[in-house]
Amino acid sequence: AQSVTQLDSQVPVFEEAPVELRCNYSSSVSVYLFWYVQYPNQGLQLLLKYLSGSTLVKGINGFEAEFNKSQTSFHLRKPSVHISDTAEYFCAVFGGYNKLIFGAGTRLAVHP
Amino acid sequence: DAGITQSPRHKVTETGTPVTLRCHQTENHRYMYWYRQDPGHGLRLIHYSYGVKDTDKGEVSDGYSVSRSKTEDFLLTLESATSSQTSVYFCAISESGQRTDTQYFGPGTRLTVL
16 A cells, blocks of 8 residues: 655754755555645645656746655755745655545744 | 635534535536545545546545535535544545546635534
């Protein structure tokens, strides 16, 4: 069965610093991976997704993620964060039968 | 933004009462989903629908039922609400349900069961 582990529940960072949010997955079948962002009191919005091809995936708002099959990871990165990036970030894997399996989420807090 | 609305946006109810949450879409997407979001658990799938009158269970379906009589509406019912069902509920839609599809999420409904 597929599963997702987000290794950090909270990540504090200063504005303009780089950030990495870690995600590991478990899957016995072909992997399709997603990162979603949830701003306070809002629904989830897709940041990026990996379906196939290049292992480096670029998304919206300057985020990118790298698919690493040998390490079963899909970490999210941004070279320089802004206050407006403060949000909760969810990694998800396609679980078959039209389902997404989500991780528990990582709360990114950007401080001035 | 995908045209997804949820109603009500906030609800407080008492244990044992029935509750119905509504999801409405204007995108004519085939698939619709109900998730619940709880701290430390991320989002977990309750039920989903792959067409009018076609539904299936997710991983946390106990205590919930759904109905879809029109393409645009997907209802989630708690027949007898319990405190463990206090949560934020999100509706999502996708065009074809395929692995390459993006799921688009509504704004959520915050439900409190006292």
